[in-house]
Amino acid sequence: MSNIHPTAIVDPAAHVDSTVTVGPYAVIGPHVRIAARTSIGPHCVIEGHTSIGEDNRIFQFASLGGVPQDKKYAGEPTRLEIGHRNTIREFCTFNLGTVQDRGVTSIGDDNWIMAYVHIAHDCVVGNQTILANNATLAGHVQLGDWVIVGGLTGVHQFSRIGAHAMAGFASHISQDVPPFMMVDGNPLAVRGLNVEGLRRRGFSAERITAIKQAYRVLYRQGLTLEASIAAMSALIEEHPHAAADISQLRDFVAASQRGIAR
Known part of the structure; x- marks a missing residue:
């Protein structure tokens, strides 16, 4: 297909819609499914049992569907599922799920995910979220819709952040953040409601x-x-x-x- 760069390596078993654009030196594995009008930037690696919806923009050097950073992982066919209209910037890393949890890492629709964001195994990210540069979600984290996570913020495994909550720059989140709240700091503190x-x-x-x-x-x-x-x-x-x-x-x-x- 003319919209797949000749230097890209796309496994023949991958299901890639004819409208998908794949940049130079990208690598797409055999169990990957990519839906219409998604663009894959140069040097991206998309592997594992990964499904990507429509109209996503994935920038250069992203690594999606890699095996979990979990010593218990033994090669099980777990999954990464990405919805529609997401923007995924440079050097993001999203891992597959594990059988110790739901077996799938999932990202919803219309999310704005900035450079160097890490989303670990079994995370659930809702819709319309913003994850600023270097935000890091450990395993099993859950983000509700419209959540904003500031740059350099780390979220401890199994923590939840409720819908419409906002976490400020370089926060340390090791407990659940209820919906609508604004939090920041290390130790973390609730500063008020996300009224704006x-x-x-x-x-x-x-x-x-x-x-x-x-x-x-x-x-x-x-x-x-x-x-x-x-x-x-x-x-x-x-x-x-x-x-x-x-x-x-x-x-x-x-x-x-x-x-x-x-």
Whole structure:
């Protein structure tokens, strides 16, 4: 195909749509599937059981679908799944999953992933996230939709970051970050709500006010975690227009295994 550079090595068993562009010296393995209009930059290596959706832009020197950096990995046919319309910049490394977890590392749609980002085995990245340069996700990390992770930030294995949360530059995240929060530092601290982010995403003033009340219940009233969860349940009845938002925050906190960032 004319849109695959002659120096690229594409295994004949790979499923590459005819509209995909592959740059010079890229290497694509036999178990790779790449959907329409995705572009693969020069010197990229895409291997393993990796599927890539439509309209992605993958820049030079990215390494996708490499074996997990996990000593327990024994060659099992685990997977990497990447959705649609993602931008993946230079030198990113995304690994396959492991059989000790769900067996798949997954990245959703419309994510903006900057240079040198590492996404380890079994991570789940939602949609519309931003991962700045050198952000590092250890194994089994989960990011909700619209999460922003600042540059040089490290996220400890099994940690979760809830939807619409934002982590500042060079943060050390070793506990769960609830939805809507802004955090930064080492040790990590919650600095407030990501109000500007919510406004940009079309949250009404009434919804933001209700989320602020839930935030105060969780962080400003000196309640135990159990009491905070009960109080947020009461808020759901008081603010039906924001019931889904408060429920999301309450349920995230209630399900935390690592404890939440304070």
